[in-house]
Amino acid sequence: MEITSLKPSFARKLNQQGLSPMHLAVLKGQHEMALRLLEVDKDLVRVRGKNGETSLHYLCKVESHHQLLDRFMQACPESIRDATVQNRTALHIAVENNRPDVLRVLLRSIGKNDHYQEEVNRQDEDGNTALHIAARNNQSQVQFITL
Numbered sequence: 001m002e003i004t005s006l007k008p009s010f011a012r013k014l015n016q017q018g019l020s021p022m023h024l025a026v027l028k029g030q031h032e033m034a035l036r037l038l039e040v041d042k043d044l045v046r047v048r049g050k051n052g053e054t055s056l057h058y059l060c061k062v063e064s065h066h067q068l069l070d071r072f073m074q075a076c077p078e079s080i081r082d083a084t085v086q087n088r089t090a091l092h093i094a095v096e097n098n099r100p101d102v103l104r105v106l107l108r109s110i111g112k113n114d115h116y117q118e119e120v121n122r123q124d125e126d127g128n129t130a131l132h133i134a135a136r137n138n139q140s141q142v143q144f145i146t147l
Contacts (some may be wrong), residue, residue, distance in 0.1 A: 004040050011037055011044055026058045031068050042075040052085040060093040060102050069102060073109040078085030080110050080119060089122055092129040099138060103130075 004011045004021075011021055021045045025034040034055070037044050045056050056079045058071055067081060072079065083089050094102040104111070110116050123129055128136075 008040060008063060011040060012047050013047055014047075020047045020049055020055065022047060023049050023053075023058055026062065026065075026068070026137070029063070029065075030042045031065060034068055035071060038071060038075050043075040045072050045079045046082055048082070051145075054072065054079060054082050056090050057078075057084060057088075057093050059097065060106075061097050062089045066101065066105055069105050070109075072106065077109060077113065079126065080099045080106060080113075081115065083124075084126045087122075088124045089119065089130075091119060091122070092124055092128070093132045095137070095139065098137065100139070117140040128147060 014020055014022075022034060022037050024030075025037060046054055048054055054067070056069075058070065059069055080090055084093075090106055091103065094100075094106060107120075110119050113119075120130055120131075
């Protein structure tokens with residue numbers, strides 16, 4: 001944290017694996033560090049790493065960290081619109097990883113925004129919406145996504 005206070009741009013730098021400090025904090029389950037980085041700059045959630053994935057995308061894959069996910073969405077609600085190089089959003093990733101708990105948090109967050117329909121209907125590079133992926137994976141608990 002001392003380094004980021006002296007040189008804030010370092011928090012956006014990627015390592016050789018294409019990961020930022022925020023990506024690493026999420027991957028390693030270092031919630032306090034992620035929250036402190038978020039305090040330094042809320043847009044660190046949107047830093048694109050390897051394959052265009054943000055730390056929000058990584059958070060949608062790992063163990064349940066609802067408090068951190070809620071904080072990310074409160075601090076930077078526009079991050080829900082970020083897509084990977086395959087045009088997959090956090091919604092796509094949550095469904096691909098069979099994370100209905102994460103999907104509920106994301107949908108609750110975007111339900112407050114004007115771009116709800118746009119995000120729910122967004123297609124990846126293969127033309128799939130999150131609902132298409134859920135149907136392909138027989139995830140019947142995701143039916144509410146069309147509401």
